[in-house]
Amino acid sequence: MIEKAKVETCFLLPAGSGCQACIDRLQERIASHEGIEVTHIDAAGDSPRLCVHYDPEHIGHDRVQAIMAEEGARLETQYHHETWAIAGMDCADCARTLESGVSRLDGVQWAAASFAGGTLALEYDAGRVDRAAIAARIRSLGYDVAEAERPQLSFQVEGLDCADCALNLEEALRNLPGVAQVSVDFALARARITPSGDAGIEAAAQRVAREMGYALLSQAGGEAAVGGRRAWVRQHRRELSTLVSGLLILLALGLHLVHLPEPAAAAYIAAIVAGGFTVARAGWASLRSAHSLDMNALMSIAAIGSVFVGEWAEGAVAIFLFSLGNMLEGYTMDRARNAIRGLMDLSPRRATLLHGDREEQVPVEELRAGDRILVKPAERIPMDGLVLAGESAVNQAPITGESLPAEKQPGSEVFAGTVNGQGALTLRVSRRSSDSTIARIIRMVEEAQAQKAPSQRFVDRFARVYTPAVIAIALAVALLPPLTGWLAGAGEFGSLLPQWIYRALVLLVIACPCALVISTPVTIVSAIARAARAGVLIKGGSHLEALGKLRVIAFDKTGTLTAGKPHVVSVRCLDHDGATPWRECSACLRTLATAAAVERRSEHPIAQAVVEEAAALGLVEGEQAAVSVEAMVGRGVRGQVNGHAVTVGAHTLLHEGHPELADGPLCSAVHAAQADGQTAMVVTDDCCGVLGAISVADTLRPGVTGVMQALEKVGIERTVMLTGDNEATARAIAESAGVADVRAGLLPEQKVAAIEALLAQYGAVAMVGDGVNDAPALARATVGIAMGAAGTDTALETADVALMADDLSRLPFAVRLSRRARSIILQNVVLALGIKAVFLALAVAGLATMWMAVFADMGASLLVTLNGMRLLRHK
Numbered sequence: 090m091i092e093k094a095k096v097e098t099c100f101l102l103p104a105g106s107g108c109q110a111c112i113d114r115l116q117e118r119i120a121s122h123e124g125i126e127v128t129h130i131d132a133a134g135d136s137p138r139l140c141v142h143y144d145p146e147h148i149g150h151d152r153v154q155a156i157m158a159e160e161g162a163r164l165e166t167q168y169h170h171e172t173w174a175i176a177g178m179d180c181a182d183c184a185r186t187l188e189s190g191v192s193r194l195d196g197v198q199w200a201a202a203s204f205a206g207g208t209l210a211l212e213y214d215a216g217r218v219d220r221a222a223i224a225a226r227i228r229s230l231g232y233d234v235a236e237a238e239r240p241q242l243s244f245q246v247e248g249l250d251c252a253d254c255a256l257n258l259e260e261a262l263r264n265l266p267g268v269a270q271v272s273v274d275f276a277l278a279r280a281r282i283t284p285s286g287d288a289g290i291e292a293a294a295q296r297v298a299r300e301m302g303y304a305l306l307s308q309a310g311g312e313a314a315v316g317g318r319r320a321w322v323r324q325h326r327r328e329l330s331t332l333v334s335g336l337l338i339l340l341a342l343g344l345h346l347v348h349l350p351e352p353a354a355a356a357y358i359a360a361i362v363a364g365g366f367t368v369a370r371a372g373w374a375s376l377r378s379a380h381s382l383d384m385n386a387l388m389s390i391a392a393i394g395s396v397f398v399g400e401w402a403e404g405a406v407a408i409f410l411f412s413l414g415n416m417l418e419g420y421t422m423d424r425a426r427n428a429i430r431g432l433m434d435l436s437p438r439r440a441t442l443l444h445g446d447r448e449e450q451v452p453v454e455e456l457r458a459g460d461r462i463l464v465k466p467a468e469r470i471p472m473d474g475l476v477l478a479g480e481s482a483v484n485q486a487p488i489t490g491e492s493l494p495a496e497k498q499p500g501s502e503v504f505a506g507t508v509n510g511q512g513a514l515t516l517r518v519s520r521r522s523s524d525s526t527i528a529r530i531i532r533m534v535e536e537a538q539a540q541k542a543p544s545q546r547f548v549d550r551f552a553r554v555y556t557p558a559v560i561a562i563a564l565a566v567a568l569l570p571p572l573t574g575w576l577a578g579a580g581e582f583g584s585l586l587p588q589w590i591y592r593a594l595v596l597l598v599i600a601c602p603c604a605l606v607i608s609t610p611v612t613i614v615s616a617i618a619r620a621a622r623a624g625v626l627i628k629g630g631s632h633l634e635a636l637g638k639l640r641v642i643a644f645d646k647t648g649t650l651t652a653g654k655p656h657v658v659s660v661r662c663l664d665h666d667g668a669t670p671w672r673e674c675s676a677c678l679r680t681l682a683t684a685a686a687v688e689r690r691s692e693h694p695i696a697q698a699v700v701e702e703a704a705a706l707g708l709v710e711g712e713q714a715a716v717s718v719e720a721m722v723g724r725g726v727r728g729q730v731n732g733h734a735v736t737v738g739a740h741t742l743l744h745e746g747h748p749e750l751a752d753g754p755l756c757s758a759v760h761a762a763q764a765d766g767q768t769a770m771v772v773t774d775d776c777c778g779v780l781g782a783i784s785v786a787d788t789l790r791p792g793v794t795g796v797m798q799a800l801e802k803v804g805i806e807r808t809v810m811l812t813g814d815n816e817a818t819a820r821a822i823a824e825s826a827g828v829a830d831v832r833a834g835l836l837p838e839q840k841v842a843a844i845e846a847l848l849a850q851y852g853a854v855a856m857v858g859d860g861v862n863d864a865p866a867l868a869r870a871t872v873g874i875a876m877g878a879a880g881t882d883t884a885l886e887t888a889d890v891a892l893m894a895d896d897l898s899r900l901p902f903a904v905r906l907s908r909r910a911r912s913i914i915l916q917n918v919v920l921a922l923g924i925k926a927v928f929l930a931l932a933v934a935g936l937a938t939m940w941m942a943v944f945a946d947m948g949a950s951l952l953v954t955l956n957g958m959r960l961l962r963h964k
Contacts, residue, residue, distance in 0.1 A: 110198070110212070111168055111170075114168070115160060118160045119141060119156055119157060119160050122148070122156050123148070124143055124144045124148030125141060125142070125143045125144075125148065125153065125156070141153055141157065167214055167215055167216050168198070168212060168213070168214060168215070169212070169213055169215050170210075170211075170212050171210075171211060172208050172209070172210045172211075173208065173209045173211075173227075173234050174208055174234070175187065175202070175208060175209050175227065175232050175233070175234065176232060176233040176234070187200075187202045187209060187227065187232055188200050188201060188202040188209070190226060190227075191209065191211060191223065191226055191227065194213075194218055194222065194223060194226050195217055195218060196213050196214045196215075196216075196217030196218030196222075197211060197212070197213045197214075197218060197223065198211075198212040198213060198214060199211065199212050200212075209227070211223070220269070242281070242282040242283075242284070242290070242291055242294070243279065243280070243281050244279065244280045244281075244282070244294070244295075244298075244305040244306060245278060245279055245305075245306040246258070246273065246278045246279060246280050246298070246303050246304070246305060246306075247278075247303060247304035247305075247306060248302055248303045248304060248327065249273075249278045249303055254301075254371070254384065254385070254603075255273045255274070256273070256606065257301070258273050258280070258298060258301055258303060259271055259272065259273035259280075261297050261298075261301060262280065262282060262294055262297060262298075265290060265293050265294060265297060266290075266293075267284055267290045267293075268282055268283070268284065268290060268294075269283045269284060270282070270283040271283070274610075280294075280298075280305060282294055300370070301370075301371050302327075302367050302370060302371035302385070303371075327367055327412060327415065327416055328416055330363055330364055330366060330367050330412060331364060331409065331412040331413050331416055333360075333363040333364070334360045334361075334363045334364030334365075334405070334408060334409045334412060335360075335364075335409055335413075337356050337357075337359050337360035337363055337405070338356075338357070338360045338405050338406065338409055340356045341353045341354075341356035341357045341360060341402070341405065344356055354401050357401035357402050357404070357405040358396060358401055358405075360405040360408070360409065361392050361395075361396065361401070361404050361405050361408050364405070364408040364409050364411075364412050365388070365389060365392050365408045367412075368385045368388050368389055368392075368408065368411065368412065369385070369389040369392075371385040372384075372385030372386030372387075372388070372389045373386070373389075384411075384601035384603055384946075387560075387597045387598060387600055387601060388407070388408065388411050388598060388601075388943075390594070390597060391404070391407060391594040391595075391597050391598050391939060392404045392407060392408050394590060394591075394594045395407065395591075395594060395939060397590075398587045398590055398591050398594075399587075400591060400939070403938060403939045403940060404939065406939075406940040406943075407598065407939040407940045407942070407943045410940055410943040410944055410947060411943050411947065413947075414943070414944075414946070414947025414948070414950065414951065415947070436453065436469070436471060436505045436506045436522070436525065436527050436528070437453065437468075437469050437471040438452060438453060438471075439451065439452055439453065439471070440452075440453050440456060440462045440471035440472060441462055441463040441464070441465070442456065442460060442461070442462055443461040443462060443463055443515070448463060453471050453472060453505075453522040454522055454523075456471075456472055456518050456521070456522065457518065457521065458518055458519055458520060458521065459517065459518065460517070460518045461477065461515060461516070461517055461518075462474070462515075462516050462518060463513065463514075463515055463516075464509045464513065464514045464515075464516060465509070465513055466481070466509060466510065466511050466512060466513060467508070467509060467510075467511070468508075468509050469506065469507070469508050469509070470483070470503050470504065470505055470506065470507050470508070470509055470514075470516070471505055471522075472505050472516070472518045472519075472520070472522060472525060473502075473503070473504050473505050473518070473519050473520045473524075473525045473526055474502075474503055474516035474517050474518045474519045474520075475500065475501070475502055475503075475516065475517050475519055476497050476498060476499050476500065476501045476502075476503060476514055476515070476516060477499060477515045477516060477517050478499060478514070478515040479498075479499075479512050479513050479514040479515055480496070480497065480498045480499075480512050480514075481496075481497055481509055481510040481511060481512030481513070481514055482494035482495065482496055482497070482510035482511070482512075483495050483497050483503055483507050483508065483509055483510060484507060484508040484510070485504065485507045485894070488504045488506060488507055488526060488527060488624065488893055494510055497514065502519075503516060504525070504526045504527065505522070505525040505526065505527045505528070506525075506526075506527035551602075551605070555600075555602055555605070559596065559597075559599070559600035559929075560597065560600060562596065563593040563594075563596045563597045563600065564593065566589060566592055566593045566596055566932075566933060567586075567589050567590045567592075567593035568589075570585070570589050571585035571586045571589050588935070591939075592932055592933065592935055594939060595932040595937050595938065595939050595941075595942045596929060596932040596933065596942075598939060598942040598943055598946060599925060599928045599929055599932055599937075599942045599945070599946060601946050602921075603946065603947075603949075603950045604917075604920075604921035604924070604925075604946065604949035604950040604952070604953050605918065605921040605922065605925070607950055607953055607954060608914065608917030608918050608920075608921050608953045608957070609630075609914050609917070609918075610630075611953065611954050611957035611958065612910055612913050612914050612917060612956075612957035612960060613630040613633060613910065613914075614957075615910075615957050615958050615959070615960035615961045616633055616906055616907070616909075616910040616960045616963075617630075617633060618961060619906060619960050619961050619962075619963050620633075620903060620906055623899060623902060624892065624893040624894050624896070624899055625890065625891070625892060625893070625899050625902065625903045625906075626890065626891040626893060627889075627890050627903070627907075628888070628889055628890065628891075629889075632872055632889040632890060633907050633910055634907065634910075634911060635853065635871050635872050635889075635907075636855070636872055636890065636903055636904055636906075636907035636908075637904070637907035637908040637910065637911040638852075638853045638871075638911075639805060639853050639854070639855050639871065639872065639904060640804075640805065640806045640807070640851040640852065640853055640854070641805070641806060641807045641808070641809060641847050641851045641853070641854045641855070642800060642805055642807075642808055642809070642854070642855045642856075642857060642900070643808075643809040643810070643811050643843070643844060643847065643854060643855065643856045643857070643866070643870070644808065644809070644810050644811070644828065644856075644857045644858075645810075645811060645812065645856075645857065645858040645859065645866075646787075646810055646811075646812035646814055646819060646822055647694075647787060647812070647814070648858075648859050648876065648877075649790075649857055649858055649859065649876050649897075650789065650790060650793055650810065650822060650823075650826050650828070650897075651787040651788060651789055651790060651822060652787060652788050652789075652790055653694070653787065653859075654694065654698075654787070654788075655694055655695050655698040655768070655785045655786060655787040656698050656701075656702065656785065656786065656788070657681070657698055657699060657702035657783060657784070657785055658762070658767055658784045658785065658786045659671055659762070659783075659784045660674075660677040660678075660680055660681045660781060660782075660783050660784075661677065661755060661758050661781050661782050661784075662674060662676035662677045662679075662680050662780065662781035663676075663755055663778075663779050663780065663781055664676065665677060665754075665755075665781070667754070672706065676780075676781070677781060678706065678708060679780070680772050680780040680781035680782075680783070681699070681702065681703050681706070681708060681783065682703055682708040682709070683730055683735055683772060683774070683780060684699050684703075684735075684737045684770070684772045684783055685699050685700045685702075685703035685704075685708060685709060686713065686714055686715045686728070686730045686735070687715040687718060687726055687727070687728040687730060687735050687736075687737050688700050688726065688737060689709075689714040689715070690714060690715060690718040690726075690728065691718075691720075691726060694787075695768060695770075695785050696726075698785050699737075699770075699783060699785070713730075713731070715728030715729055715730045715735065716728060716729045717729045721736075721738060725737050725738020725739055725770065726738065733774050733775055733776045733777075734774070734775040735772065735773070735774050735775075736772070736773045737770050737771075737772050737783075738770060738771060739770070739771070740756070740759045740760075740763075740769055740770075740771050740782070755779070755781070755782060758782065759771070759782050759784075762782075762784040763815065763817040763818055763821075764817055764821060765786075765821055766786060766817075766818050766819075766820075766821025766822045766824075766825065767784040767785060767786040767818065767821075768784070768785045768786070768787075768814070768815075768818055769782050769783070769784050769785075770782065770783045770784075770785070787822075789822065789825050789826055790895075790897060792897070792898055793825075793826045793827070793897060794825070794826060794827045795898070796897045796898055796900060796901060797826060797827035797828060798827065799898075799901035800900065800901050800904065802901075803901050803904045803905050803908065804904075804908065805904065806851070807829055807830060807851070808827075808828045808829055808830070809828065809829070809830040809831075809832065809843075809847065810822070810823045810826075810828045810830070810831045810832065810833075811832050811835055811840045811843050811844075811856075811866065812831075812832070812833050812834075812835065813833075813834065813835055813836065814833055814834070815833060815834060816831075816833040816834060818833075819831050819833035820833070837865050837866070838865070840865065840866040841865045841866050841869050843866075844856055844866050844869045844870050845869065848869075848870075848871070853871045853872075854870050854871050855870055855871060855872040855873070855874055855890075856869070856870035856872075856873055856874065857874045857875075857876060857897075857900065858873075858874075858875065858876065859875065859876055859877070867888060867889075872889045872890055873888045873889045873890070874888060874889070874890045874891070874892065874900070875888035875890070875891045875892065876892050876895055876897070877892065877893075877894065877895040890903060905963075906960065906963055909960065909963060910960060913956055913957055913959065913960065914957075916956060917953040917956055917957060920949065920952060920953055920956070921949050921953055924945055924946075924948075924949040925949070927945075928941070928942055928945045928946075
């Protein structure tokens, strides 16, 4: 007799209970198990329930529940239901084309495009097609995908001391159900996981990592909260096993010296077990979860093989050296990681909040924009803000890399993480702690290190092919020579096998690509960290490498090569004799005052320079601003001053309105001023005619000439100025700066065209600008470099490289650093592959022992790590 039972359980469907196709699949899968007779859906009540009829003589109630949960989870992992936002779908016919094109993709169950909503709903079999392939098909049809962002889980990875291990951990986490994306950054010992749905995967990820010998410490708490002796033992498990293994080897050597071979062999085997337990456990977890033979698996095979061929001492020493090498490599990498983590310690965790005259110590996370805080002498500034009261010199080196303190007074901007001098400052908070300049720098540096450079991506791909190839060679070395020797009559197969198995085991140990895989990321980590300490923010390994390939650098003029703050150089009235200083000439002063009355209505930097000069000479007091002011595009500005129409504009006004003055001294003075890199403006009055001319200049930044010479020394073939200013002024500034090529009178789109022309000619071009006005050219260049990005949100977000201070001298440093980084990456790759090649040859020839192979492998890893870390001390 069959007992009927209704079982309610929580199971996950890709599209909830509304997808009939998935419900049908689930019922079919559950019904296929022996002992289960009927399944159906009970739709009564608020939520549908799955009913299962089963034979209790063949299957139990708990097993039925387990089957339902397992099959539901498998179904969710296999069949995904998602809705993507689509860009470029601008007609109903486009929707049909998109729907038809995606539906024909193998593995897509169905697709429904909505023209009105601009979305594509689809169901696909993740075992046959992945998200990337679907997105590629959508783009091939002429549309683009704008998927909604999913929340990321971020973990610190404890015990990650091998670059190849990081790749295997990443693969194991990727194979977990419910994971859409995963990235394990060996350089920062950090893992980021993007879930594919709402299912919690944190516990599963921590379990997989724990089985592989690591610990995932959630930044939101989680496993990091576990403390006590057990946590300490887990954290130092590798050190403890290495110590025990080393002590047992010493015991075995002592027993061997007193001629006790059997106890010595037992001690050696115990040393292999003690040192190899964590290694074998991690290797098995990698093989099971990531389907990959990592170094832990290879070492485990080698150690077990050494016992079978009677080389107990070899196996014990090899395991001990491997554990010791991993431990040392982990400590060494922690130094490089701490170079970035040190940035996080710059900002204080608490601040002095002012409530009237009362002071209160509060966490910085509680502060909001507009709050008033007190920074005492010698304290580190906790928040970005504006100085309300007080004067002090602030050390801004952590943000801008400036060597000298910057003077601060009311109205000045200060940054979190900088160090106050001897004066107390009252600040008004301008940003939350999570949005401060130092917080954004830390986030960007971390993201930069997670982005793989082209050389790193190549090395990762090479390592994936290299390791299986060497394993295949090891199998051939173990089997083919004994087989060939036996067939040739050189001996019995069984007698020849042990020595060739030993050589194959040695070769397996050498197969680890750790040194090769670590060769690039450790160098990039060190370079980006060093650059950040010097006030240069490089936003990724690809940009770091691109800096080293530059042949041409293009500069904006205003605010980049020049200080960006023009000032009045001279004023010349129509009848000026040329001998009297203009500030002592009443007609010259009247010309300046009249021009200032018109320019007071303008926000243009040149207009402001005229107004400021007039104010400094006391010419603005009592003077009414012009009325009916209007701009004349490309010519100047016009307004009514004391009932007269006054125009301040280009010197072409002389030729158009007063041709008789074209060859006079005033016109000659205007041309001379422009030849000196100054901007000249003519002032005319409809009653009195030409009043005179005003020359304004934007001064060259200090040290620009030295920067150009330094760039030439580091291998930059050509420097170019791209500016909207006139030709004469641009050429004068370029000549003073030492810039070889000048392209003047350019609109923003013409600057982009100029960058494209340089790219076609030279291949790699950088554009240096302010990150706002030159955004199109910055984006088009191989590397966009923003000046003075500290406190400038746009520059920080848009540039590939940001010079945090207004200091061009950091540019040659950044190029030198990049070129040295590329050189060290090449050195590391050659070193890693060279050592491998030598020992592979020695292993096949039978001249390399197992402990020598381990020593060479771990030694190579330490060598490339230390070599890459030299960049932390780059001058």
